[in-house]
Amino acid sequence: MEKFNPRKNKIVEKQGPKLWLAISPTLVFYFLYLFQINQFVTYLLFSDKATLNILLKAKQEGTDTCAGRYIYMHNLPSRFNDDLIKNCEAYIELRNKCNFLVNSGFGPRISNDDHNQTTQFLTTETGSWYSTNQFMLEVIFREKMRHYGCLTNDSSLSSAVFVPFYAGFDVRLFWGYNVKQRDELGEDLARWLSGRPEWRRMYGRDHFFVAGRVGRDFRRLSDQDSDWGNKLLRLPEFENMTMLSIETNSWSNEFAVPYPSYFHPKSEIDVKRWQRQVRMKQRRFLFSFVGAPRPNLKESIRGEVISQCLASQGKCKFLNCETNKYCGDPVKVMDVFQDSVFCLQPPGDTPTRRSTFDSILAGCIPVFFNRDSVYNQYKWFFPKDHTKYSVYISEEDVKIGKVSIENLLIMISEERILSMRNEVEKIIPKIIYTKPKVVGPDKIEDAFEIAMARVLERVSLFKMPRI
Structure with a gap:
């Protein structure tokens, strides 16, 4: 850059660059010092592997919209979910629910052909209405989770871990059996989970599952055969986990989410x-x-x-x-x-x-x-x-x-x-629970999305450093 020098009556080059050269070692030392401090603070704040992986992904691909929202879903042995509904007809207590398992747990689709003028509400919403049973929450959540936008198969990235256990379908053992039989599957799952590397990270405090029945069904008061339900939520492992259910019985680790209704829109x-x-x-x-x-x-x-x-x-x-x-x-x-x-x-x-x-x-x-x-x-x-x-x-x-x-x-x-x-x-x-494949601009903040946000918020509190 040039400027006018009145003493020499001519335009001369500005002396700035020489001044910069004179002070640059001090500035360089200062910036190096700040950089080291910044690196140290970054290490303290983001030293865990999951956060480092998120930062690396964000650096490679730009802003990571899933940072802090990744969920890992356990691939459970089929005895904990699929087998329970596969043999639905074999259990007299479940037979009246078997036909509702279709369409991701939404049940049979309602058609205008099935009814008369009372189907006025269907004329504008054909394809969004289903005959949904109130106890299908576990099946619906699992299918919704399969299409969750921040689902990851890398558990080190996850902020929470979903356990797709069909706890409510174990109702076939809620009565008419001794307590040992009723508790067997839950105790089996507790052993399976506690042996996983994901469990050792927070001993289940970042794990959650969904129950399609009321909370009292899983908190049997005693070990008397005459008492109702099982003791799933009294097991030490499940006391650490978060349960979402249609009705809560405790205010510690149970949180109520809406019963499934009939309307499952796609946009x-x-x-x-x-x-x-x-x-x-x-x-x-x-x-x-x-x-x-x-x-x-x-x-x-x-x-x-x-x-x-x-x-x-x-x-x-x-x-x-x-x-x-x-x-x-x-x-x-x-x-x-x-x-x-x-x-x-x-x-x-x-x-x-x-x-x-x-x-x-x-x-x-x-x-x-x-x-x-x-x-x-x-x-x-x-x-x-x-x-x-x-x-x-x-x-x-x-x-x-x-x-x-x-x-x-x-x-x-x-x-x-x-x-x-x-x-x-x-x-x-x-x-409402929208159709599982709704993504992009048509995505709705439905009951599932709200529940996931609050579960992640709850888990984050366990991860906060104690002062």
Whole structure:
């Protein structure tokens, strides 16, 4: 670069380069010092093999979008999964579920040809609706995991490890057998896992599995043959692992994920189209209940709920699942929910219900009577402010006849109803399980994706250095 020198009255070359040469040794030493410090810090932060491999991949291919999200899936011996469903017909307890194993656990596809005008919702969504059994979660998750975008066959890269064990299908041994037989498969898996190199990394704290049944089925209280279930979650190895199930029984390592419902779309467009349809639906009934009474459960309020529904003079629709074969028909069930502003969800055998997710899918505002039905369960999937999307009525108030469900619901303003329905509509994508091969721009943050993100977040807490 040139500049004018007034003393010599001419343009001369700037003296900068000579100054640079004079001070460059000091600068070089300074930069070398910073570089060494940086290398040392990098070594401390990223010394583990998995992180180094991720950094190498990122350096070679640019930004690694899967860094911190890689999941490794164990290739279990078939006795822990495939064999359990291969012989489904051999077990009387499972026979009514065998036909639902098709289509990656979604069950038989629903066709317009199978029904009449009640299939209005199918006319715009043919191909996305299936007759899905509520206990198929393990099969669905395994198939979804096979298409997970950050699945790796290199366990050293993984942040979490998935164990595709069909724990819920071991239900064939939940009763009528001695406890030794019931616990045998779980103990076998515990030995298999603890012998793997992946286990020794964090002794199972980075492992997780899915159970398609409620948590209490795997926490037998004693070793008496008369007690229900097995002791899977009482085994030391499984106490370290994370379990995802349709209902939790403990607040330590169990986390509830949505029951499978009937809608399994392949694109975001399908979801938006369905949301638009439930938004525009005209609803004839103020409230409805789909279910059966529980006369053998003294604490059940279903009898009172049914009585109030039947006494509502046409404001409530009751689909009796004790006498009505249509309760097993997804189209009939969804037709009731789509026709209702509010859907009553009293507890059944356990606090949670698959019906809750069916009704939300239909755009119906749920009415809960027990906080364990949703509020204390599916915290990853629902707004923290429960009043935004649901109504709560105390079980005790119903039992003692203190509250009229109809009078309480009819007092809710149209403005608040509209607001709650908008929230329910927003929840729909979060509680569905999309088709396994949905990738790219059509990918939806469904229940599976949300669960994977939270599992990875949970595992990362175990990996944080203690100060």
